[in-house]
Amino acid sequence: MSTQSSASGRLNATFARLRADGRKALIPYITAGDPHPGHSVALMHALVAGGADIIELGMPFSDPMADGPVIQLACERALKAGTTLRRTLALVSEFRQTDAQTPVVLMGYLNPIERFGLADFADAADHAGVDGVLIVDLAVEEADAYLPTLTARGLAPIFLVSPTTPIARVATIAEHAAGYLYYVSLKGVTGAANLDVDAVATQVAALRGVTQIPVAVGFGIRSPETAAAVARVADGVVVGSTLVNQIAEGVDQPDGLPAQLTATLAALRRAMDAG
Amino acid sequence: MPYDFPDARGHFGPYGGQFVAETLMEPLARLSEAYARLKDDPTFLAELDNDLKHYVGRPSPLYHAERLTAKWGGAQIWLKREDLNHTGAHKINNTVGQALLAKHLGKTRIIAETGAGQHGVASATIAARLGLKCVVYMGAEDVERQSPNVYRMKLLGAEVIPVRSGTQTLKDALNEALRDWVTNVDDTFYVIGTVAGPHPYPMLVRDFNAVVGRELLVQCPARIGRMPDVLVACVGGGSNAIGMFHPFIGMDGVELVGVEAGGYGIDTPDHAAPLSAGTPGVLHGNKTYIMADADGQISNTHSISAGLDYPGVGPEHAWLKDSGRARYVAINDDAALAAFHELTRVEGIIPALEPSHALAYAKVLATELGPDRHIVVNLSGRGDKDIFTIAKREGISLT
Numbered sequence: 001m002s003t004q005s006s007a008s009g010r011l012n013a014t015f016a017r018l019r020a021d022g023r024k025a026l027i028p029y030i031t032a033g034d035p036h037p038g039h040s041v042a043l044m045h046a047l048v049a050g051g052a053d054i055i056e057l058g059m060p061f062s063d064p065m066a067d068g069p070v071i072q073l074a075c076e077r078a079l080k081a082g083t084t085l086r087r088t089l090a091l092v093s094e095f096r097q098t099d100a101q102t103p104v105v106l107m108g109y110l111n112p113i114e115r116f117g118l119a120d121f122a123d124a125a126d127h128a129g130v131d132g133v134l135i136v137d138l139a140v141e142e143a144d145a146y147l148p149t150l151t152a153r154g155l156a157p158i159f160l161v162s163p164t165t166p167i168a169r170v171a172t173i174a175e176h177a178a179g180y181l182y183y184v185s186l187k188g189v190t191g192a193a194n195l196d197v198d199a200v201a202t203q204v205a206a207l208r209g210v211t212q213i214p215v216a217v218g219f220g221i222r223s224p225e226t227a228a229a230v231a232r233v234a235d236g237v238v239v240g241s242t243l244v245n246q247i248a249e250g251v252d253q254p255d256g257l258p259a260q261l262t263a264t265l266a267a268l269r270r271a272m273d274a275g
Numbered sequence: 276m277p278y279d280f281p282d283a284r285g286h287f288g289p290y291g292g293q294f295v296a297e298t299l300m301e302p303l304a305r306l307s308e309a310y311a312r313l314k315d316d317p318t319f320l321a322e323l324d325n326d327l328k329h330y331v332g333r334p335s336p337l338y339h340a341e342r343l344t345a346k347w348g349g350a351q352i353w354l355k356r357e358d359l360n361h362t363g364a365h366k367i368n369n370t371v372g373q374a375l376l377a378k379h380l381g382k383t384r385i386i387a388e389t390g391a392g393q394h395g396v397a398s399a400t401i402a403a404r405l406g407l408k409c410v411v412y413m414g415a416e417d418v419e420r421q422s423p424n425v426y427r428m429k430l431l432g433a434e435v436i437p438v439r440s441g442t443q444t445l446k447d448a449l450n451e452a453l454r455d456w457v458t459n460v461d462d463t464f465y466v467i468g469t470v471a472g473p474h475p476y477p478m479l480v481r482d483f484n485a486v487v488g489r490e491l492l493v494q495c496p497a498r499i500g501r502m503p504d505v506l507v508a509c510v511g512g513g514s515n516a517i518g519m520f521h522p523f524i525g526m527d528g529v530e531l532v533g534v535e536a537g538g539y540g541i542d543t544p545d546h547a548a549p550l551s552a553g554t555p556g557v558l559h560g561n562k563t564y565i566m567a568d569a570d571g572q573i574s575n576t577h578s579i580s581a582g583l584d585y586p587g588v589g590p591e592h593a594w595l596k597d598s599g600r601a602r603y604v605a606i607n608d609d610a611a612l613a614a615f616h617e618l619t620r621v622e623g624i625i626p627a628l629e630p631s632h633a634l635a636y637a638k639v640l641a642t643e644l645g646p647d648r649h650i651v652v653n654l655s656g657r658g659d660k661d662i663f664t665i666a667k668r669e670g671i672s673l674t
Contacts, residue, residue: 164298173297
């Protein structure tokens with residue numbers, strides 16, 4: 001669909017460039033405003049410096065039902081520090097002032113977007129330089145009322161696919177999705193136990209049978225070894241809780257956080273690029 | 276009026292639906308299929324009826340509160356005695372039904388969330404009877420204020436997990452239960468305690484509780500000589516209210532009134548009345564009225580009753596409000612507490628704090644209506660669990 005191809009320009013360009021280079025996307029997640037909105041832009045640049053290809057930026061929500069305790073606490077820190085959806089969008093604008101290339105995907109829950117107003121949110125996100133939106137509690141069945149508004153502003157709808165998703169349903173999801181499919185590597189919440197790489201390889205191969213959209217894998221990836229193993233079978237590797245944990249541990253000395261995140265990502269990057 | 280909600284996708288007008296993470300969509304689809312297959316299956320229904328009759332103790336009586344009627348000096352007050360059910364509340368109607376579904380789906384473990392503990396006790400009870408493992412999530416604050424029910428659940432063999440995230444109340448217990456379910460979908464059945472959450476839960480919890488209203492369809496003509504004028508029930512998530520209202524929705528002459536927890540007043544931030552003072556939004560898998568701030572973050576709620584202390588409400592209530600078929604009011608803590616004492620002293624029935632809200636509004640209504648009018652209040656649970664809360668609030672030491 002034409003709206004969707006325009007909806008994911010920067011994301012498509014990123015995956016095309018990586019494919020040409022024979023590399024896989026490293027996609028870190030952090031929560032906007034964690035530990036304080038004043039730190040977020042520096043942390044985003046630090047992720048890019050460490051080798052991030054795409055940044056997933058969490059929109060903090062009081063009740064993140066699909067996330068584990070690590071990200072719930074990150075949301076609580078961010079909200080306590082005064083992070084709002086408007087402020088989150090402003091952080092993306094500020095990031096864009098010095099980085100026009102790295103795609104930014106907003107990830108969160110529907111209610112703050114609904115309260116903001118879907119069309120107003122889509123306008124503001126587009127204006128801020130957001131490339132994709134992943135709404136965790138928006139299933140494809142309910143998406144009709146939301147997607148046209150997002151895609152009309154050039155925002156790629158990113159969808160989750162889980163181990164419980166039947167393959168016929170994956171095809172339906174892929175029809176609506178753009179940018180990439182986010183394959184949830186295990187049943188569970190973010191930050192759960194380590195994943196089974198063989199199972200992931202089988203599942204990703206099955207996904208490739210029904211869609212051409214790049215597949216990124218997330219949940220349970222925290223070591224360079226696991227990241228490298230997943231990179232062998234998928235188009236991208238999403239890393240979240242392990243970074244958010246680092247932020248949690250460094251709350252008292254936030255000035256040191258950018259260098260730490262850069263180092264963590266660089267280790268993952270090296271392992272992935274080594275194949 | 277024709278009423279056929281929810282639609283195939285679980286919508287009640289603009290409300291309801293399935294707003295959950297992808298991992299839960301397939302388990303929800305399987306649950307929908309199983310329920311569609313079993314809800315008209317004679318064997319399943321016979322099993323359910325048998326449990327409701329011989330285990331729960333149904334039908335529950337319809338009691339004419341004559342002394343209370345005389346004291347209030349207006350309309351006739353009738354009490355639907357759900358407090359007399361096994362485990363002391365209407366919650367058992369639904370857990371019996373869902374546990375049977377779990378059994379038919381071959382699940383070995385059930386999880387539940389609970390606020391006041393009544394749903395947790397009902398879930399632990401039915402798990403004990405069916406030999407299922409049971410885990411109950413409960414906000415740490417509620418564990419504190421509902422300690423008798425926590426002990427009861429433990430006696431029944433359930434594991435009670437205090438939830439310390441967020442506001443440490445029912446909404447956070449629901450988040451934790453959803454997380455558990457996402458992680459353990461293969462062997463676990465999530466027994467949701469109210470008519471909220473993703474489709475098909477609002478529908479199936481309603482259907483299991485509608486036994487309350489169906490009994491009234493028989494009891495009212497027999498006892499009153501006709502259908503009542505008003506049905507009054509408290510609304511937290513809204514399961515006892517929808518159970519009572521549902522068979523009457525097509526009966527235009529019967530007014531339906533839901534009573535929310537006004538806390539310290541709906542003009543303050545400290546209440547739990549999303550239908551009276553909230554706005555439509557998305558929480559816990561469904562679109563409905565919720566309490567949220569200007570940025571869409573879910574608000575802290577307050578009610579003297581842990582069972583009503585929830586920022587959302589079942590989507591069918593949202594639709595009944597918008598369509599005008601039911602109306603919703605709020606009763607503050609103090610008025611609920613006064614009604615609690617009044618029923619206890621005048622009729623010798625100690626009600627839970629939840630239906631005390633409904634009673635308090637019935638009093639307001641009764642004084643406006645003449646003695647030829649009949650109000651049925653759903654006395655959804657007994658008050659044993661609340662005596663510590665009440666004693667503490669009134670400065671009485673029980674030790």
